[in-house]
Amino acid sequence: MFRRLFWFGVGFAAGVIAVSKANAYVKANTPDAMRQFVLGPDQDHVAVRTLEGLVNEFNATRRAREAELNRTYAERSAR
Structure with a gap:
């Protein structure tokens, strides 16, 4: 480990x-x-912009997956 x-x-x-x-x-x-x-025009903060983009993309993907799972479980419980 x-x-x-x-x-x-x-x-x-x-x-x-x-x-x-x-x-x-x-x-x-x-x-x-x-x-x-x-x-880009702001050359001093490239790392911060990149990290911010990665976090935003992760959160968008997470929200989409959560919505998909909620929809799936709601359909199963409605049966």
Whole structure:
């Protein structure tokens, strides 16, 4: 259990480092117009926007699945 948790943490840290290095590379080596096209006009908060989008998508999917399950159980109990 602890071995898996350790390797998960190592992988997560490596991913965070890789993304931050890639982001720094893109900011340093691309023209401003290209950065705005790729990263959007608010280039300092790309990670926050991405996380917010993931949370919103998760919540929308969760609500749709809950509605589907409620509909299924309501039909079963009506019989």
